[in-house]
Amino acid sequence: MFELLGITPQALGAQLLIGLINGSFYALLSLGLAVIFGLLNVINFTHGAQYMLGAMFTWIGLTQLGYWLDIEDGLEVGYFVMLFVAPLLVGLLSIGMEKTMLKRLYHLDHLYGLLLTFGCALVIEGMFRHWYGVLGDSYPVPELLDGGLRVSGLYLPYYRLWVLAVALLMCFLTWYVIERTKLGSLLRAGTENPKLLQSFGVNVPLIVTLTYGAGCALAAFAGVLAAPIYQVTAIMGSNLIIVVFAVVVIGGMGSIAGSIITGLGLGVIEGLTKVFYPEASSVSIFVIMVLVLLLKPAGLFGKVR
Amino acid sequence: MTTAVKVDRVALVVLALLALVPFQSLFYDLFLMKVFCFAIFAMSLNLLLGYAGLLSFGHAAFFGAAAYVTSHVIKEWQLSTEISILLGVAVATALGYIFGSLAIRRQGIYFAMITLALAQIIDFMANQLPFTNGEDGIQGVPRGMLFGLIDLSDSTPMYYFSLVVFALAFFFVKRVVYSPFGQVLKSIRENEPRAISLGYDVDRYKRLAFTLSAGLAGLAGALKCLVLQLASLTDVHWHTSGEVVLMTILGGIGTLWGPVAGAAIVVNLNNYLANFGGWSTIILGFIFVICVLAFRRGIVGEIAHRFNIKL
Numbered sequence: 001m002f003e004l005l006g007i008t009p010q011a012l013g014a015q016l017l018i019g020l021i022n023g024s025f026y027a028l029l030s031l032g033l034a035v036i037f038g039l040l041n042v043i044n045f046t047h048g049a050q051y052m053l054g055a056m057f058t059w060i061g062l063t064q065l066g067y068w069l070d071i072e073d074g075l076e077v078g079y080f081v082m083l084f085v086a087p088l089l090v091g092l093l094s095i096g097m098e099k100t101m102l103k104r105l106y107h108l109d110h111l112y113g114l115l116l117t118f119g120c121a122l123v124i125e126g127m128f129r130h131w132y133g134v135l136g137d138s139y140p141v142p143e144l145l146d147g148g149l150r151v152s153g154l155y156l157p158y159y160r161l162w163v164l165a166v167a168l169l170m171c172f173l174t175w176y177v178i179e180r181t182k183l184g185s186l187l188r189a190g191t192e193n194p195k196l197l198q199s200f201g202v203n204v205p206l207i208v209t210l211t212y213g214a215g216c217a218l219a220a221f222a223g224v225l226a227a228p229i230y231q232v233t234a235i236m237g238s239n240l241i242i243v244v245f246a247v248v249v250i251g252g253m254g255s256i257a258g259s260i261i262t263g264l265g266l267g268v269i270e271g272l273t274k275v276f277y278p279e280a281s282s283v284s285i286f287v288i289m290v291l292v293l294l295l296k297p298a299g300l301f302g303k304v305r
Numbered sequence: 306m307t308t309a310v311k312v313d314r315v316a317l318v319v320l321a322l323l324a325l326v327p328f329q330s331l332f333y334d335l336f337l338m339k340v341f342c343f344a345i346f347a348m349s350l351n352l353l354l355g356y357a358g359l360l361s362f363g364h365a366a367f368f369g370a371a372a373y374v375t376s377h378v379i380k381e382w383q384l385s386t387e388i389s390i391l392l393g394v395a396v397a398t399a400l401g402y403i404f405g406s407l408a409i410r411r412q413g414i415y416f417a418m419i420t421l422a423l424a425q426i427i428d429f430m431a432n433q434l435p436f437t438n439g440e441d442g443i444q445g446v447p448r449g450m451l452f453g454l455i456d457l458s459d460s461t462p463m464y465y466f467s468l469v470v471f472a473l474a475f476f477f478v479k480r481v482v483y484s485p486f487g488q489v490l491k492s493i494r495e496n497e498p499r500a501i502s503l504g505y506d507v508d509r510y511k512r513l514a515f516t517l518s519a520g521l522a523g524l525a526g527a528l529k530c531l532v533l534q535l536a537s538l539t540d541v542h543w544h545t546s547g548e549v550v551l552m553t554i555l556g557g558i559g560t561l562w563g564p565v566a567g568a569a570i571v572v573n574l575n576n577y578l579a580n581f582g583g584w585s586t587i588i589l590g591f592i593f594v595i596c597v598l599a600f601r602r603g604i605v606g607e608i609a610h611r612f613n614i615k616l
Binding site: 037043101104105108110111112115116118119121122123124125126127129130131242245248249279280282283286287289290297 | 418
């Protein structure tokens with residue numbers, strides 16, 4: 001069958017894996033966006049920049065700290081440490097941004113939040129583009145995860161399997177926290193009726209701030225995962241975020257599980273398109289978005305608000 | 306005796322001053338022509354955002370599509386200037402109708418994201434279609450002969466042509482805004498459920514506003530490719546979409562002169578910051594943030610508010 005289609009099972013398998021990896025990034029990022037949008041009603045355009053920050057901090061941790069702090073032998077903060085540190089840093093930075101700027105716009109039209117985060121994204125990307133240029137640097141795969149699995153002619157790098165596993169785990173954890181814990185129920189209540197929740201004595205502004213921080217930390221987490229796979233450049237987030245927006249429109253921001261499934265599914269579809277018609281792979285998601293809009297305007301899992 | 310036609314004195318003064326530009330050396334006429342193009346572009350977005358209340362984050366699609374079509378048509382088919390521009394505008398308007406029909410199925414933020422994603426399709430096409438030459442773009446676009454008579458390759462005739470196009474676009478927008486159609490648009494922006502309950506076919510109005518806006522953006526793109534004699538991938542990139550939103554907000558949403566002022570400032574800034582490499586994005590982003598936080602009426606908006614005049 002494969003010979004009829006003109007492709008080898010190896011090529012298909014490889015693209016499927018790449019599609020799943022891309023899909024897990026789409027899922028992680030659209031999850032963050034959906035969580036932030038659900039509670040704050042703000043489209044976080046800075047998401048791409050925060051993803052980039054996660055990757056950048058990881059790279060800086062490995063290569064630049066020794067130079068900055070003037071340490072003789074260089075200071076290397078490894079990958080596994082950065083998996084925790086980078087999201088924490090980015091989370092704190094975004095909480096700062098929320099408290100100083102985003103908070104002031106909640107009483108206005110939601111589009112101002114989009115515009116503010118767009119401006120912030122420009123500033124952050126501009127700064128890193130100015131300091132580090134656009135060409136980007138490579139980040140080595142951590143030694144523990146180097147090498148790969150050989151299965152019937154396919155080479156599956158351990159790192160990619162690790163990324164897939166961790167991303168799915170993170171998605172599942174986020175879904176579990178939101179859908180099955182008390183904190184998650186407070187969050188969902190805040191999405192539906194923040195004033196009522198506040199009248200019950202719950203500190204809604206605090207929840208909002210922390211949610212924003214958590215969503216951005218999720219983006220940075222995706223960035224750390226991405227560092228060894230993709231080139232770490234200042235603009236790695238900006239083109240990705242547009243695709244994630246389309247993913248979010250397709251999925252409809254109604255459910256957490258919906259965002260995850262849509263992200264993964266679209267990643268796989270994009271990967272498969274690459275096998276048959278490589279140039280169209282990036283636009284395939286937008287074409288699907290048009291189709292979904294024609295057939296189901298609220299998105300695949302969306303609820304009409 | 307009172308006349309039925311109200312004379313827009315501000316516009317006349319501004320246009321008269323602009324007509325004198327080729328006779329002095331302080332303002333460079335090519336620079337002002339570029340400002341006209343982006344002013345028309347910003348005016349088109351303002352029509353949608355300021356008066357209909359719809360944020361389109363993908364207007365670069367119409368701008369760039371018209372630029373490419375006009376460049377190709379005037380360079381390869383050697384049509385005269387006005388036909389080329391009309392073709393570019395026609396393509397942009399058709400795209401606007403299609404994209405608008407798709408986008409208005411959702412509201413608010415979803416609308417913005419859909420326009421962005423649809424513009425990415427155009428971005429992809431601009432990269433892939435052979436006639437656009439991908440990274441190189443269409444270079445050396447001839448300005449052609451206006452009506453087959455006036456040679457526009459010289460700076461001065463081209464300047465007056467751009468000025469006339471700008472004036473026409475400005476008065477067109479003014480006419481649309483102060484018409485019954487424009488009033489209904491404003492009511493849709495203020496309170497859409499009320500407009501629906503009054504019996505207006507809201508979707509039809511939004512679609513028409515979007516189409517007009519797209520056509521106007523196409524006019525800006527067509528003019529720009531003739532002024533700068535280049536159509537490139539930057540014209541369809543979403544950064545351009547973001548930049549025109551900045552121009553509109555900086556100048557003042559919902560005012561007539563706001564987009565013009567905003568375009569003038571941003572084009573000036575870009576020119577000045579071009580030598581500083583990465584700084585232009587940072588400063589542009591910074592201005593965006595300040596505008597959204599503290600300066601929502603924009604420059605012209607603030608002036609109009611302080612002096613209680615309509616601009």
